Amino acid sequence: MKITNAFFLLAVLAYIPHLAAQRLPAIDPDAYSEEQKQAAADFETARNRPVSGPFILMMHSPAVMSRARAFGDYLRYNSAIGNTLSELAILITAREWTQDYEWYAHYPIALEVGIDREIADAIAEGRRPAGMSEDEEIVYDFSIELHRNRRVSDVTFQRALERFGSKGVIDLTGINGYYTFLAMQMNMAQYPVPEDAVKLPRFPD
Numbered sequence: 001m002k003i004t005n006a007f008f009l010l011a012v013l014a015y016i017p018h019l020a021a022q023r024l025p026a027i028d029p030d031a032y033s034e035e036q037k038q039a040a041a042d043f044e045t046a047r048n049r050p051v052s053g054p055f056i057l058m059m060h061s062p063a064v065m066s067r068a069r070a071f072g073d074y075l076r077y078n079s080a081i082g083n084t085l086s087e088l089a090i091l092i093t094a095r096e097w098t099q100d101y102e103w104y105a106h107y108p109i110a111l112e113v114g115i116d117r118e119i120a121d122a123i124a125e126g127r128r129p130a131g132m133s134e135d136e137e138i139v140y141d142f143s144i145e146l147h148r149n150r151r152v153s154d155v156t157f158q159r160a161l162e163r164f165g166s167k168g169v170i171d172l173t174g175i176n177g178y179y180t181f182l183a184m185q186m187n188m189a190q191y192p193v194p195e196d197a198v199k200l201p202r203f204p205d
Helices: 005-021 034-047 054-058 062-077 083-096 100-113 117-124 134-149 154-189
Strands: none
Touching: 034 062, 054 062, 054 154, 062 083, 062 154, 083 100, 083 117, 083 134, 083 154, 100 117, 100 154, 134 154
16 A cells, blocks of 8 residues: 655655754755666656655665665565555564654554554554454564564464465565664664654663
């Protein structure tokens, strides 16, 4: 399920004034190299909107940006586990990496595609949500183990395999890995969120 272009355009406009404060400021499109112009054009063709979010940051390396965008085109919109469970995995990743922009962008999307607010809020607070469906429990356990243990137990793997198949297991791992990659880029660059965005609670190190 794709979210309207208006949402992304409003989000971009909201944080543009703050981009200069990050470690790698946004590049003025008028100053793009030929490679950057092509990467931006490819992005707009694929996503039907201008370069936005962490992809603005990655325009400093347009080849990385383009490859990341193409990877996300599949994992975000067409994965074998479906968009609702994908958004659940994205929220878990954003929480595990305390990535405020990732949470800001995907929290409303997750609610729109069917994740209960109580489940999303529990994840934000670092709690195991109550009332998850069986599919949500599988995705939650699989994702949490990947992030916290750097591996998945035999029991958790078998549950995911039986429910989603081998393609689904690969895709679920890919979603966690892809949004970890985006979180790492944004945490590294201190990528900002709009001033009115609700930030994730900070936990002790």
